[in-house]
Amino acid sequence: MLCLTNYRRGMPCMSDLIQRFDQQFVRGKDPELMELLLTRILGIRSEFVSITTLAEGKIVYVNDGVLQTTGWSKEEILGRTVHDMKIYVDPDKRNDVKSTLTEDEILEQQINVRHKNGGFVSYLLRLQMIPLFGEPCILAVGWDITRRRQLEQEVHNSLKNDLRQTVQALDNLVFKLTLGKDGRLTFELSEGKIARSMGMTTDEVYGKTLSDLFPADVMEIVQPHVEKALSGEPTSFELETGDRVIIKSLSPYYEQGRITGVVGSAIDITERKRLERLLQVSELSAVVGQLAAGAAHEIRNPLTSIKGFVQLIGEILEEHRIEKGRNYIELILSELSRINHLVTEMLWLRKPKESVYESVNIAKVLQDVLPLVYVEANLKSIQVSCHFSSTGPKINANLELLKQVILNLCKNGIDAMDSGGHLQIGETVHEQGVSIMIRDNGPGIPHDLADKLFTPFFTTKPKGNGLGLFISKQIVREMGGEIDISSDAAGTLVTVTFPLQN
Known part of the structure; x- marks a missing residue:
């Protein structure tokens, strides 16, 4: 059970005090004395003290710190609900507490409390369920951490800026996708030289989804790997976009033990792929050249003999003035010339001609x-x-x-x-x-x-x-x-x- 830190050892816990108030003052019909003791006991060194009913969030008690922070008077605020008064900047946080808080548990929560005229103060609250007036209530005791939050944010922004400048200098692409409450995975970070060359810097893609940036055929390749990363398994794959070849790596991003997004990097391997293809062509050319040259020599020798005999047959036909078949002789010689041209090209594969420039x-x-x-x-x-x-x-x-x-x-x-x-x-x-x-x-x-x-x-x-x-x-x-x-x-x-x- 929650005990206030300013009490001497051996003093009763907060819940015991509230129960005694219930027995001695409420039933004894002495509300003024109860108010005095609540103010003295709960107000000591606690900048924020409130008691609200668990079910509806009705405000049963607030100290002067709450009144100063919200700008409301005690008459205006008591008996109203937290939601009616719009005290919390994020009202869903109280719903989270209501659904998770148990009798034997103390929760810590950072909340922003709104002033009725605008602005807010950040508090660190300790929350505990207590019985009051026969009804379950939530006791909240807290301290102003606005300045601490500001300092933390300044440090965070400084580190984030340093990190962003470091990532921007990298040749690769580094990115982070955050999973929102609506289930959409949106860009929070995208930096690096590749990001700039592709028009995908943080300023250009923040809040956008992958499908906002890539066509359907690319998403068919990317989506299974994204789902794999969201399931907790790192993955990598090769992707061609336009004239680029990129290797992407994706990993799950954890916050407080839960996967809340995906982080990844991309490496441009276009030049490496080009060199690999050149090497393959070079190796293939060397092998093919040797085979082709050997075959070409074997073909050219009988080809010369065949061409000579065909020309001789043509001369004999012409000498005897035999027209039938002479057109076939011309066709054969034409095809032999084409084969000879092919053989010449095959020989070129082995060793290009010595060029005179x-x-x-x-x-x-x-x-x-x-x-x-x-x-x-x-x-x-x-x-x-x-x-x-x-x-x-x-x-x-x-x-x-x-x-x-x-x-x-x-x-x-x-x-x-x-x-x-x-x-x-x-x-x-x-x-x-x-x-x-x-x-x-x-x-x-x-x-x-x-x-x-x-x-x-x-x-x-x-x-x-x-x-x-x-x-x-x-x-x-x-x-x-x-x-x-x-x-x-x-x-x-x-x-x-x-x-x-x-």
């Missing part, structure tokens, strides 16, 4: 390639438009290999379109160098195939060999350039960028 004018390259592009385009009634400077910027490159790359990319664009399509070729100069752009208005490249475009022997063409883009990229990289492909339902844009000649 020279000062190359981009306009000259495009002018030389355009007639060949027009021939290919006319076969499918494709319109070709070309826009570039007549003088054009200069780069260090191998002229013939660069022509091969541009022609190959233009053919890919033509193959991607149906009759009546439009192929656009242009060049632009910028800070990074010069870019040659080839755009078609075909159906575009499916998103799931975009990462495979430069893989050896991968092709979407019925008669393709899957080496064109791969070899083109190798050639461009040897010249210090890069190839980028972007595609959507409106078509595909291929951009080849080179540094300008110094």
